[in-house]
Amino acid sequence: xxxxxxxxxxxxxxxxxxxxxxxxxxxxxxxxxxxxxxxxxxxxxxxxxxxxxxxxxxxxxxxxxxxxxxxxxxxxxxxxxxxxxxxxxxxxxxxxxxxxxxxxxxxxxxxxxxxxxxxxxxxxxxxxxxxxxxxxxxxxxxxxxxxxxxxxxxxxxxxxxxxxxxxxxxxxxxxxxxxxxxxxxxxxxxxxxxxxxxxxxxxxxxxxxxxxxxxxxxxxxxxxxxxxxxxxxxxxxxxxxxxxxxxxxxx
Amino acid sequence: xxxxxxxxxxxxxxxxxxxxxxxxxxxxxxxxxxxxxxxxxxxxxxxxxxxxxxxxxxxxxxxxxxxxxxxxxxxxxxxxxxxxxxxxxxxxxxxxxxxxxxxxxxxxxxxxxxxxxxxxxxxxxxxxxxxxxxxxxxxxxxxxxxxxxxxxxxxxxxxxxxxxxxxxxxxxxxxxxxxxxxxxxxxxxxxxxxxxxxxxxxxxxxxxxxxxxxxxxxxxxxxxxxxxxxxxxxxxxxxxxxxxxxxxxxxxxxxxxxxxxxxxxxxxxxxxxxxxxxxxxxxxxxxxxxxxxxxxxxxxxxxxxxxxxxxxxxxxxxxxxxxxxxxxxxxxxxxxxxxxxxxxxxxxxxxxxxxxxxxxxxxxxxxxxxxxxxxxxxxxxxxxxxxxxxxxxxxxxxxxxxxxxxxxxxxxxxxxxxxxxxxxxxxxxxxxxxxxxxxxxxxxxxxxxxxxxxxxxxxxxxxxxxxxxxxxxxxxxxxxxxxxxxxxxxxxxxxxxxxxxxxxxxxxxxxxxxxxxxxxxxxxxxxxxxxxxxxxxxxxxxxxxxxxxxxxxxxxxxxxxxxxxxxxxxxxxxxxxxxxxxxxxxxxxxxxxxxxxxxxxxxxxxxxxxxxxxxxxxxxxxxxxxxxxxxxxxxxxxxxxxxxxxxxxxxxxxxxxxxxxxxxxxxxxxxxxxxxxxxxxxxxxxxxxxxxxxxxxxxxxxxxxxxxxxxx
Numbered sequence: 001x002x003x004x005x006x007x008x009x010x011x012x013x014x015x016x017x018x019x020x021x022x023x024x025x026x027x028x029x030x031x032x033x034x035x036x037x038x039x040x041x042x043x044x045x046x047x048x049x050x051x052x053x054x055x056x057x058x059x060x061x062x063x064x065x066x067x068x069x070x071x072x073x074x075x076x077x078x079x080x081x082x083x084x085x086x087x088x089x090x091x092x093x094x095x096x097x098x099x100x101x102x103x104x105x106x107x108x109x110x111x112x113x114x115x116x117x118x119x120x121x122x123x124x125x126x127x128x129x130x131x132x133x134x135x136x137x138x139x140x141x142x143x144x145x146x147x148x149x150x151x152x153x154x155x156x157x158x159x160x161x162x163x164x165x166x167x168x169x170x171x172x173x174x175x176x177x178x179x180x181x182x183x184x185x186x187x188x189x190x191x192x193x194x195x196x197x198x199x200x201x202x203x204x205x206x207x208x209x210x211x212x213x214x215x216x217x218x219x220x221x222x223x224x225x226x227x228x229x230x231x232x233x234x235x236x237x238x239x240x241x242x243x244x245x246x247x248x249x250x251x
Numbered sequence: 252x253x254x255x256x257x258x259x260x261x262x263x264x265x266x267x268x269x270x271x272x273x274x275x276x277x278x279x280x281x282x283x284x285x286x287x288x289x290x291x292x293x294x295x296x297x298x299x300x301x302x303x304x305x306x307x308x309x310x311x312x313x314x315x316x317x318x319x320x321x322x323x324x325x326x327x328x329x330x331x332x333x334x335x336x337x338x339x340x341x342x343x344x345x346x347x348x349x350x351x352x353x354x355x356x357x358x359x360x361x362x363x364x365x366x367x368x369x370x371x372x373x374x375x376x377x378x379x380x381x382x383x384x385x386x387x388x389x390x391x392x393x394x395x396x397x398x399x400x401x402x403x404x405x406x407x408x409x410x411x412x413x414x415x416x417x418x419x420x421x422x423x424x425x426x427x428x429x430x431x432x433x434x435x436x437x438x439x440x441x442x443x444x445x446x447x448x449x450x451x452x453x454x455x456x457x458x459x460x461x462x463x464x465x466x467x468x469x470x471x472x473x474x475x476x477x478x479x480x481x482x483x484x485x486x487x488x489x490x491x492x493x494x495x496x497x498x499x500x501x502x503x504x505x506x507x508x509x510x511x512x513x514x515x516x517x518x519x520x521x522x523x524x525x526x527x528x529x530x531x532x533x534x535x536x537x538x539x540x541x542x543x544x545x546x547x548x549x550x551x552x553x554x555x556x557x558x559x560x561x562x563x564x565x566x567x568x569x570x571x572x573x574x575x576x577x578x579x580x581x582x583x584x585x586x587x588x589x590x591x592x593x594x595x596x597x598x599x600x601x602x603x604x605x606x607x608x609x610x611x612x613x614x615x616x617x618x619x620x621x622x623x624x625x626x627x628x629x630x631x632x633x634x635x636x637x638x639x640x641x642x643x644x645x646x647x648x649x650x651x652x653x654x655x656x657x658x659x660x661x662x663x664x665x666x667x668x669x670x671x672x673x674x675x676x677x678x679x680x681x682x683x684x685x686x687x688x689x690x691x692x693x694x695x696x697x698x699x700x701x702x703x704x705x706x707x708x709x710x711x712x713x714x715x716x717x718x719x720x721x722x723x724x725x726x727x728x729x730x731x732x733x734x735x736x737x738x739x740x741x742x743x744x745x746x747x748x749x750x751x752x753x754x755x756x757x758x759x760x761x762x763x764x765x766x767x768x769x770x771x772x773x774x775x776x777x778x779x780x781x782x783x784x785x786x787x788x789x790x791x792x793x794x795x796x797x798x799x800x801x802x803x804x805x806x807x808x809x810x811x812x813x814x815x816x817x818x819x820x821x822x823x824x825x826x827x828x829x830x831x832x833x834x835x836x837x838x839x840x841x842x843x844x845x846x847x848x849x850x851x852x853x854x855x856x857x858x859x860x861x862x863x864x865x866x867x868x869x870x871x872x873x874x875x876x877x878x879x880x881x882x883x884x885x886x887x888x889x890x891x892x893x894x895x896x897x898x899x900x901x902x903x904x905x906x907x908x909x910x911x912x913x914x915x916x917x918x919x920x921x922x923x924x925x926x927x928x929x930x931x932x933x934x935x936x937x938x939x940x941x942x943x944x945x946x947x948x949x950x951x952x953x954x955x956x957x958x959x960x961x962x963x
Contacts, residue, residue, distance in 0.1 A: 009854070010855060011854060011858060012855055014888060019894065020897050020898055077901040080897075080900055080904040081898060083897070251888060
């Protein structure tokens with residue numbers, strides 16, 4: 001049986017899929033998005049966070065059975081609330097075998113994968129094929145820009161997007177609106193172009209940028225250097241998507 | 252519930268906004284502009300009644316009469332539902348010494364006068380006061396040889412006449428100032444049955460106000476959407492009224508309920524029991540949800556004041572649209588609606604001896620206790636058993652005696668039984684003073700020639716089991732470390748409890764951080780919660796008859812006891828509880844009603860629902876809500892209201908009995924402490940009621956800021 005490292009299991013989440021959900025935040029991420037709001041999810045290892053309320057160890061190890069048991073205990077309430085379980089992070093695909101093993105032990109729960117898609121195709125599909133919904137982040141269309149802002153190009157992500165679009169697994173594309181980084185007309189148009197070329201058109205959700213990551217960085221012993229001006233209001237432009245007849249909305 | 256079209260459930264989906272007229276009225280009332288009318292004299296009742304050698308009954312009706320007579324008539328040009336109170340104080344009926352002499356060996360409940368019950372408003376509105384008078388007269392004829400009955404009925408009639416005279420004076424004055432619209436309504440009500448929604452509201456306004464004038468308090472409004480719906484339905488069908496116009500009238504009525512909050516007695520301002528119940532089934536078991544149910548929710552959203560306090564009955568088949576609408580009100584952060592689960596409450600009431608039709612007709616008292624409008628003379632909160640005290644005494648005694656864990660549990664049971672016995676003994680001395688006016692509004696008093704204070708169909712007393720989660724946590728920590736793991740010597744724990752962990756911070760942290768806690772759906776803690784309530788229910792059952800033909804109903808509320816048990820209060824018999832085995836230091840607050848202990852880490856709201864869902868509520872029918880605070884951030888996002896609606900559905904599924912959802916933003920509350928002038932209208936839920944945050948004592952403010960907030 002596999003074990004996984006998790007930095008939070010949050011109940012009553014409402015932004016990560018249909019209905020009321022319990023979201024499992026998997027620790028570890030291959031990207032280093034400069035705006036990341038979960039710095040405690042970056043490292044795959046347990047770490048100590050020092051906040052105003054004192055120290056706290058972040059990163060708990062579960063066997064797949066332990067986690068599945070805990071999630072299954074809530075199955076009745078999650079089902080009545082039209083929800084289920086969401087795997088988020090960090091990047092859940094960094095622990096894809098573990099996540100897949102947990103999903104296999106779930107008691108007919110609706111499962112959502114919330115991922116940036118940056119994983120080998122095999123790992124991506126291993127989890128995605130077990131899910132009822134995939135929320136796939138697409139931050140930047142241009143590979144160079146992607147590299148610049150996330151530390152990694154988007155080659156794997158776009159490849160996995162293509163694979164996903166060729167299946168019948170429901171999916172939604174989510175674009176975080178980072179002021180003057182991802183919210184530019186050029187980027188949104190680029191994303192729309194990529195999506196329009198897919199064999200089936202996904203819905204697009206634009207995620208508003210929220211300030212407030214700074215304190216968490218300090219607690220993780222990291223420096224908050226977003227590299228863009230947080231105080232510029234993010235722009236919401238749905239036109240590029242409309243142009244390609246894609247359904248888009250602000251989440 | 253049957254499948255309902257959305258418009259039938261919600262009476263239209265658009266949200267209401269206060270008209271400029273009502274916005275102004277609300278503003279003026281919040282500013283206290285109507286206080287300038289409060290210049291009428293308080294009658295000197297004692298002198299008058301002593302001179303005439305009046306009995307208690309006669310004094311009570313004289314009070315209603317004099318108050319009605321001395322009330323000045325106020326008709327503001329913008330009002331369509333009239334009555335403004337002008338007498339500030341309700342005078343006493345006896346001098347203090349006379350009262351003492353009359354009640355030797357007896358105790359009063361709280362302030363004395365009958366409170367915290369609910370009239371049969373539906374009956375009153377449909378019969379009219381003149382028909383009630385006729386009933387009183389027929390009974391008087393039938394029982395003419397029964398002096399006590401005759402005196403009671405004469406007193407009841409005196410109060411009816413007083414209310415009718417007051418209404419007639421309002422009608423005359425209205426005509427004089429050219430308000431024929433007001434006068435015409437007052438020609439009809441409250442003497443004759445209401446014919447329209449407007450008449451019903453005016454009827455209710457006057458009769459409810461006179462309850463307060465007669466010295467009663469926590470005057471409930473009952474199942475408002477049930478008893479007012481026939482009037483609204485008829486108006487709509489006849490084309491006299493549409494939903495927006497009905498909403499306008501209802502909003503004015505709601506605003507009027509806030510006029511005198513500052514004159515009402517309560518622990519803190521806002522604790523005034525003007526609660527109403529929505530939804531649920533009818534007496535015959537069919538679905539009672541109607542368009543007025545939704546209209547009340549929408550109007551309450553628009554009015555956004557502390558009164559009336561809204562309760563909503565829900566069950567496994569409550570329409571998600573209604574739940575979503577309720578969530579809209581939750582989002583405002585007023586701390587209501589409070590939800591009660593018909594699937595749990597009704598069987599609980601039946602198990603406690605209520606007839607099924609009555610059980611289906613339940614409403615709430617001021618805060619959360621389940622009562623039957625018109626049919627109960629119950630005293631739902633005669634006191635609280637201190638669960639932390641029972642557990643703490645048992646632990647200290649048991650540790651000192653080197654006892655087994657089972658031995659300690661036996662002691663817990665013993666102490667709970669003793670506490671309930673003491674409360675019960677005291678309650679048998681309870682004296683309920685005559686209430687001729689309230690009797691007019693109840694079922695059977697006039698018919699039987701018997702005052703309300705002598706009892707009605709249901710006469711139970713309620714006792715709450717306060718601070719249950721903290722008490723369960725203490726048992727869980729004890730079991731885990733002293734008995735299961737044997738990692739803590741009994742004497743070490745005892746010493747630490749005695750000196751408030753002054754020399755053993757390491758132990759305190761272990762008890763606090765590493766022991767199982769209620770709130771995590773962890774049987775190692777939850778089983779003691781279940782056990783404590785079983786013991787408590789048993790103790791209430793064993794307390795027997797209450798001297799009034801009722802028994803003792805156990806509940807799970809804590810009212811102000813989460814503070815009092817920790818810090819002491821003159822109004823409380825139980826001792827202050829010092830440091831406890833869950834690692835809580837002396838002076839720290841306990842859990843409030845049903846909620847995890849303050850400051851313990853919990854998995855989240857679903858685990859909380861599941862943990863508290865384990866309690867056998869069939870035996871705990873007095874009520875007392877699971878209390879959850881939601882971050883206002885949860886409400887950002889397009890589907891958020893519906894999702895909170897789904898959470899209410901999960902609450903029903905979990906088998907919990909009653910739930911308060913409070914929406915708050917901790918930063919806003921902190922800012923309100925620093926700058927009260929900027930947050931005058933900030934409303935929060937305190938325990939069974941909502942009040943203005945800036946008008947609360949700091950201790951209650953801080954408790955609210957320290958609660959568990961979900962959805963951050």
